[in-house]
Amino acid sequence: MILPDPQATLALGVRLAELVRPGDVITLSGSLGAGKTSIARGLLAALGLAGEAPSPSFAIVQPYAPPEVRIPVLHVDLYRIETPREIDELGIDEEAADGVLIVEWPERAPGFWPDALALALASEPDGGRRLTAHVPAAWKARWPF
Template sequence: MSVDLRLGSLADTTAFGARLAALVEAGDVVTLEGALGAGKTSIARGLLAALGLEGEAPSPTFAIVQPYAPPETRLPVLHVDLYRLDDPAELDELGLNDAGYDSLLIVEWPDRAGDDAWPDALRLTLATEPDGARRLTWIVPAAWERRWPFR
C-alpha cells in the first residue's frame, strides 16, 4: 500500500516522527528516503524524542550508526545514515543484520544498501513541494499493515 501526506512545516514533519513512536517495535526497520534537506532527520528526531530521548538527536552522517538504548529510549534504536557508503558491501561491516533483531533500525539513505536490503521495512519517502512543504509517501509492508493508522 502506498499513500501520501502533506507535511506543511518542520513541526509537522517532527510530529509525524513522534506518531511513529507509538507504532514501532524492536526488530522493525523504518527507511527514510529523499533529497538532502527533505526532512529525513527531522522525522527520525521526532521519533527518537517520542521514544524518550532527551535533547536533540545528532545526525549520524559522520558516525554512520548512532545507537540508543534504554533507559535513554524505551527500546534499543540504531539511527543509521548510509549517505557516505560507496558500496553496499560496506554494510556488512556495520553489523546491522544482527542488531536488527532486538533494535529498531531507522535508516536514512537506504538506497546505498542496495535494492534487496530490508524487504520488510516501512519505506518513507520525502519530497519538497514548490511552497517548501514536504510530501511524505509510504510503502507499508505486510508486517506493518495491522498497525498502520494512515489510510
C-alpha cells in the same frame, strides 16, 4: 500525504514512536534537507531521548539504548557508504534485531530491507514535504494513515 512544515515532520516521527516494535525497520529516502532526520528525531524524542538527536551522517551508525530510550534504536545514515559490502561490515542487522532500525539513504543498499516501512520525502514548492509510504504486511494493521 503532505507535511506542511517542519513541526508536522517531527510529529510524524512522534506518531511512529507509538507504533514501533522491536525488529522494525524504517527507511527514510529523500534529497538532502527533505526531513529524513527530522522524522528520526521526532521518533527518538518520543521514545524518551532527552535533547536533540545528532544526525548520524559522520558517525554512520548512532545507537540508542535504554534507559536513554524506551527500546533500543539504531539510527543509520548510508549517505557516505559507497558499496553494499560496507554495510555488511557495519553489522547493523544483528545489532538492531531487538530494537528499531532507522535507515536514511536506503537506496545505497538496494534490497537490504525488503520488509521495511519505506518512507520517501520530496520537497513541495511551498516548503512542505510530500510523504509517500510503502507499507509492508507487518505494518498494515498499525499504519494510521
